[in-house]
Amino acid sequence: MNMACGSDHAVVNSIVNNMFPLTPGDIEQSKTEISSRQKAAAVMPAMSDVNGVSRIVVANTKPGFVTAPPNVRLGIGVVSSVIFTDSQGMVWPVTSYVIGDAENFAVNWDKKGGIIMLQSKKPYANTNMAVMLQGRTTPITLMLQSTQKEWDYELYIRVAKPEDDTQLNGVTQSSYLLSLLSGIVPAGAKKLSASGAENVAQFWLYQNHYLILTSGTLISPSYVSHIEDKSMGVTNVYEIVPTPVVMISNDSGLQKINIKDA
Numbered sequence: 001m002n003m004a005c006g007s008d009h010a011v012v013n014s015i016v017n018n019m020f021p022l023t024p025g026d027i028e029q030s031k032t033e034i035s036s037r038q039k040a041a042a043v044m045p046a047m048s049d050v051n052g053v054s055r056i057v058v059a060n061t062k063p064g065f066v067t068a069p070p071n072v073r074l075g076i077g078v079v080s081s082v083i084f085t086d087s088q089g090m091v092w093p094v095t096s097y098v099i100g101d102a103e104n105f106a107v108n109w110d111k112k113g114g115i116i117m118l119q120s121k122k123p124y125a126n127t128n129m130a131v132m133l134q135g136r137t138t139p140i141t142l143m144l145q146s147t148q149k150e151w152d153y154e155l156y157i158r159v160a161k162p163e164d165d166t167q168l169n170g171v172t173q174s175s176y177l178l179s180l181l182s183g184i185v186p187a188g189a190k191k192l193s194a195s196g197a198e199n200v201a202q203f204w205l206y207q208n209h210y211l212i213l214t215s216g217t218l219i220s221p222s223y224v225s226h227i228e229d230k231s232m233g234v235t236n237v238y239e240i241v242p243t244p245v246v247m248i249s250n251d252s253g254l255q256k257i258n259i260k261d262a
Contacts, residue, residue: 050075052153056182056229059140059159069128069141074105074120075151082152084114084133084140087160089229091115093134101127105144120146133159156182174225176206177237180213181229196257201248203259210259212238216250 057070074080084092091114099107105127106119116131125146130139140159158178176186185191185204189211192203201214209224218226218238225239240246248255 050147051150052078053150054154054156054182055152055184056156056158056178058178059157061138061140061159069143070155070157071143071145072118072155073148073150073152074118074144074146076120076123076147078119078151078153080118080152080155082116082118082142082155082157084116084131084157084159087158089156089158089235092159095132095134097129097131098139099127099129099144101125101144104146118144120144123147174227174239177211177225177227177239180211180237181227181235186211190261193260194257195260196255200250200255201246201257205242205261208242210240210242212236212240212246212248214238214248214250216248216255218246219249219254220247 052075059070072080072082084094086092093114094109094111094116097107097109097116099105104120104122104125106121107129108117109115110117114133123146125144127144129142129144131142132139136159140157142157179186186206189204189206192205192210194201194203197203200216201212204211212218214236215234217236218240221240221243223238223240227237229235229237242261244259246257246259248257
């Protein structure tokens with residue numbers, strides 16, 4: 001009787017193995033491999049290992065200063081939002097635009113504000129566009145580049161008004177302060193510890209100066225350079241001569257912060 005049962009079990013196993021030659025472990029491994037290949041196949045080659053970033057750049061339109069137009073780095077199957085602001089980060093409305101290659105680039109314009117949304121339809125395409133801002137008599141020229149090592153999911157383009165020329169020059173000379181506003185700490189900067197700075201400010205040592213990122217206002221000491229951004233609330237970046245104590249004013253009052261360069 002036991003021999004018959006064993007024989008029947010062997011027959012069943014033989015039938016199952018013929019119908020399903022893979023073991024449960026093999027099936028799970030196959031699922032993982034198939035999923036991995038489907039994921040890889042779904043990514044366009046031009047977009048492999050391409051990261052999206054948010055940046056702030058400056059369009060220097062002052063007469064007599066020859067600078068390259070800002071580059072907008074686009075991707076395939078993704079949208080880049082380009083926001084025009086003045087030197088303090090206030091959105092500057094767009095009134096019109098012209099793009100050089102409308103066949104390979106898609107443009108959507110929010111006519112109520114200063115936002116243009118761009119998409120590239122073709123890998124490795126390049127063109128330019130001219131954008132008119134409210135109250136300006138000359139256009140802002142942009143270069144559009146498709147499928148670079150990074151793509152801009154959000155790009156703030158600062159354009160100075162005539163009364164902002166002094167501040168714009170300062171911004172151009174201190175590009176690392178502008179990068180810090182974008183959340184990019186300058187290479188080689190050293191993070192500093194500070195007591196009393198919780199939710200008030202962050203500090204770095206860079207090129208023998210202290211850099212401060214805060215939503216508050218620096219009261220003391222005086223600063224070497226300063227950039228204010230109002231695109232999303234108020235954010236300030238300051239550059240100061242090293243000092244053990246700074247005073248910052250915010251919604252909670254005047255804050256005394258001790259900085260340690262350990």
